[in-house]
Amino acid sequence: MPYRPLQIAAWLTFAAASQHAFAQSNASAEAAAPAAASGVTAAAPATARGEQALPAVKVTAAVQADSPLHLNTPVSAGALGSRSQLETPFSTTVVTGEELADRQANKLGDVFAGDASVTDSSNAYNAWATYITIRGLPIDWQNGFRIDGNPFISYGITMPYENLERVELLKGLGGFMYGFAQPGGIVNYVTKKPGAEPVTSASLGYRMDGVLSQHVDLSRRFGPDGMFGARINYTHEAGKTYNAGDINRNSVALALDGQLTRDLAVYFNAIYQQSRSSGGTPAIYTGSYTAANLPATISGGSNLLGGTDQHLNTNLQLYTGGVRYQITPDWSFNTSLSYSKSTRDRNESTLTLLNQAGDYTDNRWNGDEGHQDIYWQGMFEGKVKTGPFMHQLVLGASWQHQTNDYSAVSYSFELGNGNLFQPNPWRYYSGAGLDKYRASEITQKSVFASDTIQLTSRWSVLAGVRVTNYDQQTYNVNGSLASSYGHNGVVTPTFALMYKLEPNTTVYASYVESLEQGTSVASNYANAGALLNPLRSRQYEVGIKSEHGRWSANAALFRIERGATYENDQHVLTQDGTSIYQGMEAGGSVRLGRSWQVAGDVMLLDTWYAKGQTYNGNRVAGAPRFVAAARVTYDVPFVPGLQVGADTKYTGNMEVRPAGNLQTGGYMLVNVGANYMTRIGGHDVTLRAAIDNITNRRYWMFQYENYIAPGDPRTVSLNAKIDF
Numbered sequence: 093m094p095y096r097p098l099q100i101a102a103w104l105t106f107a108a109a110s111q112h113a114f115a116q117s118n119a120s121a122e123a124a125a126p127a128a129a130s131g132v133t134a135a136a137p138a139t140a141r142g143e144q145a146l147p148a149v150k151v152t153a154a155v156q157a158d159s160p161l162h163l164n165t166p167v168s169a170g171a172l173g174s175r176s177q178l179e180t181p182f183s184t185t186v187v188t189g190e191e192l193a194d195r196q197a198n199k200l201g202d203v204f205a206g207d208a209s210v211t212d213s214s215n216a217y218n219a220w221a222t223y224i225t226i227r228g229l230p231i232d233w234q235n236g237f238r239i240d241g242n243p244f245i246s247y248g249i250t251m252p253y254e255n256l257e258r259v260e261l262l263k264g265l266g267g268f269m270y271g272f273a274q275p276g277g278i279v280n281y282v283t284k285k286p287g288a289e290p291v292t293s294a295s296l297g298y299r300m301d302g303v304l305s306q307h308v309d310l311s312r313r314f315g316p317d318g319m320f321g322a323r324i325n326y327t328h329e330a331g332k333t334y335n336a337g338d339i340n341r342n343s344v345a346l347a348l349d350g351q352l353t354r355d356l357a358v359y360f361n362a363i364y365q366q367s368r369s370s371g372g373t374p375a376i377y378t379g380s381y382t383a384a385n386l387p388a389t390i391s392g393g394s395n396l397l398g399g400t401d402q403h404l405n406t407n408l409q410l411y412t413g414g415v416r417y418q419i420t421p422d423w424s425f426n427t428s429l430s431y432s433k434s435t436r437d438r439n440e441s442t443l444t445l446l447n448q449a450g451d452y453t454d455n456r457w458n459g460d461e462g463h464q465d466i467y468w469q470g471m472f473e474g475k476v477k478t479g480p481f482m483h484q485l486v487l488g489a490s491w492q493h494q495t496n497d498y499s500a501v502s503y504s505f506e507l508g509n510g511n512l513f514q515p516n517p518w519r520y521y522s523g524a525g526l527d528k529y530r531a532s533e534i535t536q537k538s539v540f541a542s543d544t545i546q547l548t549s550r551w552s553v554l555a556g557v558r559v560t561n562y563d564q565q566t567y568n569v570n571g572s573l574a575s576s577y578g579h580n581g582v583v584t585p586t587f588a589l590m591y592k593l594e595p596n597t598t599v600y601a602s603y604v605e606s607l608e609q610g611t612s613v614a615s616n617y618a619n620a621g622a623l624l625n626p627l628r629s630r631q632y633e634v635g636i637k638s639e640h641g642r643w644s645a646n647a648a649l650f651r652i653e654r655g656a657t658y659e660n661d662q663h664v665l666t667q668d669g670t671s672i673y674q675g676m677e678a679g680g681s682v683r684l685g686r687s688w689q690v691a692g693d694v695m696l697l698d699t700w701y702a703k704g705q706t707y708n709g710n711r712v713a714g715a716p717r718f719v720a721a722a723r724v725t726y727d728v729p730f731v732p733g734l735q736v737g738a739d740t741k742y743t744g745n746m747e748v749r750p751a752g753n754l755q756t757g758g759y760m761l762v763n764v765g766a767n768y769m770t771r772i773g774g775h776d777v778t779l780r781a782a783i784d785n786i787t788n789r790r791y792w793m794f795q796y797e798n799y800i801a802p803g804d805p806r807t808v809s810l811n812a813k814i815d816f
Contacts, residue, residue, distance in 0.1 A: 161646065161681055162186040163639035167260045168241045168280050170269030171540040171558055173473045173486040178637050181554060181588035181600035183209070183263040183648045183677065189284070192253045194767055196782045196809040198299065199250055200224055200279070203259050205763070208695040208719040209677045210261070211743055213795045215392075215804075217333055218372030218404055219248040219438060220795055225276065226263050227650065228673050228699050228715025230796065232274035232608065234463075234494070236266075239281045239410055240361060242430035243270075243492060245463035246279075248406045249434060252343035252365060254295070254307040255325035257282045264652060265631040267584040267606025268558050271492065271536050274608045275629040275654050283361060285347045286311050286321025295813035297329075303339055305329035307813075315350075323347045334807055336395035337371025355418040363410045370403040371395065374441040376452070376512075377616075378748055379659065379798045383448040386754065386800070389790035390512055393805030397512065398441060401519045405437040423474030435462040437524040441507070441516075442616075450512035459502030460526040467492045484544040486556075492536045497528040500569050504615065529569050532612060537561040542586070554588040554602075566612050566623050575623040577610050597638040604631050611657060617665040624667055627655035645680030656701055658713070658750045658797060669704020671712050673697065679721075687727040695719045701750060710752040713797045716744035733769035738762065746794045756800060759791035776815040783808050 163178040165186050177184045185207050197203050200222050201212025213223035213230075224231055231237075237246035253259075259281055262269065266278040291311035298304055311323035323346070330340040343365040350358050374397050378386075390396070414428030437460050443452040471488030507518035542556030563578040588602035606629045613622040635648030652673040660666050679693030697719075699712035711717075725737035742760040765782035788806040795801050 161639070161644040161679070162188065163637055163644055163646070165258070167262075168282075169262065170241070170266065171486060171488060171556060172269060172542055173471070178596070178598055178639055181590055181602040182604070182633060183635060183646070183650070185261040185263070187259045189257050192256065192259070193811070193813070194765065194780060196297070196299075196780060196811060197253045198809070202784075203253070204261065205741060206691065206693060206721050206723055206739060207261070208679065208693040208721045208741070209263055211714070211716060211719065211794070213793060215373065215801065216250050217335070217337055217339060217369045219436070219440060220375065220801070221248050221250045222246040223795055225714050226261070227276070227652065227675065227677075227695070228697055228712060229276035229652065229654070230274065230714065231276040231279065235271070235273035235609065236276060237279050237281075238270070239363065240283055240412060241280060242410065242412050242428070242432065243465050243467050244408070244410055244432035245434045245465065247434070248404055248436050248438070249365070249408050250367070251281055252325075252327040252341075252345070254327045255283060255343060255345040255363075257284045264633065264650065265604045265606035265629055267629070268540070268556055268586040268604050271490070271538055271558065271560055272562060272607050272609045272626070275606050275631065275652055283345050283347060283363065284309065284311070284323055284325055286313060286323040286349055288313070288318075291323070292816040293813060295811055297809065297811040300808045301332050301334050301336075303329055303331035303333060319351045321349045333369075333371065334393045334805055335371060335373055335398075337369060338400070339367070339369045341365065341367040357416045359414050359416070361410075361412045363408065365406075365408040368403070368405045370400045371398055372402055372404055372440065373801060374398050374402070374443050375795055375799045375801050376443045376445050377799055378445050378754060379663065381445045381447075381754065384753065385448060386756070386792055387445070387448050387450040387512055389792055390802045391788070391790050391805045392802040394802065396515050397443065398516060399519055401439065401521045402441055403437070403439050405524065407433075407435045409433045420474075423472065425470070425472050427470040428468070430465070430467045432465040433463070436460065439520070439522045443510070451509060452512065453509055454507040454516060454518050455504070456507050456520050457502065457504045458520070458522045459499035460524065460528055461499070462497040462528055464495045465492065482546040484546075486540070486542045488541075489539045490536070494534040495530060496532045498531040499526045500529045501526060529571070530567055532564065532566045534609060535563045550592040552590045554586070554590065556586045558584045560584070560607075562609070562626070564609060564623070566621070574621060577623060577625065582607055593636075596640055597636065599636045601634045605629065606631070611665065613665045617659060618663045619665060624657065624665070627657070627667065629654040643680065643682040645678075647676070647678035649676050650674070656704055658707070660706060668706060669708065670702045671699065672702055673699050673712065673715065687729055689725045690723070692722045693720070707750045707752070710750055711747045713747045713749050714794050716746050716758075718742075718744040734766065736766045738764045748794060748800060749798050756792045756794050759789055759803070761785050761789055762787055772814075778813045780811040781809070
């Protein structure tokens with residue numbers, strides 16, 4: 093295990109020192125830069141499009157500078173309230189809507205392609221839609237996803253990224269901030285809201301092999317002094333996917349707000365999405381595989397593994413209403429109530445791999461599933477002064493009730509044998525509408541408080557605590573109670589010490605605990621139906637964040653201790669010992685001259701099982717030792733408005749299972765793209781083109797412990813947007 097604390101600490105110290113030295117060497121250059129460099133009077137900020145002014149653009153206000161890492165961007169930090177990335181003593185990532193459009197993101201892994209701590213395990217067209225790992229830890233599909241801070245069940249849901257303002261990622265433990273959740277991290281989708289200026293835009297897109305998409309964005313303010321606002325986004329896509337499947341998706345997002353008085357505001361948000369897809373690529377299960385190496389890689393664009401009989405139909409609904417009240421200039425109150433509902437109708441194969449020649453058994457599962465989440469939160473945020481110290485306080489409470497419904501009769505059976513390199517000969521067509529029963533209910537009641545104390549102009553300390561009453565029941569098909577777990581007064585604390593090295597540079601050390609709900613064991617394990625106990629995790633992190641006009645950087649040293657859960661040799665899902673995740677991540681971006689921008693991100697990770705009876709010392713499944721990402725963009729000076737770029741990401745070798753005897757192999761992906769902003773007929777027009785995996789690299793992608801899938805093939809995406 094080569095990456096141990098002293099070595100990693102040395103790397104982090106070097107990274108921090110390098111950043112500070114970089115800041116000093118760039119200070120004179122930043123001081124000499126003209127004021128326009130931080131607020132270009134063009135259709136897009138300099139940091140996104142360079143300093144090329146587009147013709148005939150009417151300037152109505154100065155553009156606020158923003159670096160590619162967006163460290164001054166406010167992020168939702170749950171019980172910490174709303175604060176910028178720079179003021180948050182944990183690692184975070186923000187991806188803006190403009191970046192999502194430029195990347196033409198099609199799945200969650202695309203969203204975080206530039207973040208080395210995120211490993212892609214997702215697929216846009218099957219139930220693995222939101223599977224990623226963060227620092228080697230899987231994200232919790234039941235508790236790890238939020239929309240505007242409100243929980244929803246993400247399983248199988250590919251979000252309409254065109255409808256989003258940005259996507260926020262809190263890495264590591266979210267227990268204090270959000271309650272029970274696995275320690276991988278929290279993804280928060282922020283939807284577009286009505287702004288001060290009207291918006292009318294439409295776009296048309298194409299993705300190979302034949303998916304066409306349309307998107308409309310409308311926003312207006314109305315009433316006396318524009319006191320009411322409304323924004324609606326609609327997205328439709330349909331056509332033939334790269335693996336000869338089909339997709340038909342309709343998404344609409346509505347945001348309403350009203351500034352009723354100077355201090356009182358109300359809002360209502362709604363999302364509705366219906367998606368139907370067929371021909372998705374099956375997952376490949378390796379639990380019974382005995383060879384030392386995986387079979388030769390195949391393309392994720394192949395239609396050999398599945399057929400149009402396989403399908404995934406999903407529906408997502410989320411409705412949120414809330415009130416914001418500014419009690420005094422220093423104190424505010426925000427309360428909201430949300431209801432989310434997601435359903436799935438699945439007919440999917442899992443291919444059980446038998447040997448290195450690629451032989452498999454096709455196991456089909458067909459059933460319906462549904463989830464509901466009702467969530468309320470009330471929170472006070474404010475400032476008080478005690479003697480020489482200023483306190484930033486957050487006080488609140490929340491209540492969440494989640495229900496999970498599964499098919500009373502689901503169909504799981506073996507179709508027959510096949511081979512990865514030959515067409516799958518098996519078909520099983522099915523309908524929908526199977527009866528469901530209440531499989532489980534989970535209720536969380538929490539109170540929380542945090543206090544950030546400003547000790548001096550540079551030093552501050554944070555302390556917070558969440559106390560949760562947790563109750564979980566699982567039921568049999570006949571409605572009788574199968575198992576239950578309940579515990580009152582579960583405490584998940586956090587502590588942090590922060591130091592302002594300079595106004596735009598924060599050094600921090602933090603500690604946080606988290607508790608994740610007990611796993612209800614799935615049907616593919618020998619102890620199916622059992623309810624495992626909740627697991628407590630601990631995270632230690634030391635980091636630095638620095639934000640400047642022409643460059644920004646961050647680095648973190650972390651250690652996460654999580655109770656280990658894995659499938660043993662008897663195919664029993666068991667809890668045994670501890671999983672340790674220890675490593676360093678560092679990244680930065682710099683603008684060179686007027687046209688070049690270079691960004692890079694790296695993660696070094698060491699993981700092992702400890703204190704258990706079976707796999708002590710083995711690497712944790714799904715955790716790469718090394719990941720590196722880089723991006724270069726160039727604003728073409730002789731074609732104003734044209735930007736070209738390329739990015740690459742190398743993902744290191746991963747263990748497929750805890751036994752440590754099967755690996756995916758490392759792989760590098762290269763993507764290229766171009767964006768062109770111009771005016772046609774008096775309207776702003778943006779043309780975008782992207783080629784993902786331009787070398788058409790074939791690779792095995794880790795999806796989950798014992799599960800792999802072929803990586804996505806080379807894909808071409810085009811988009812044209814017009815602003816009216």
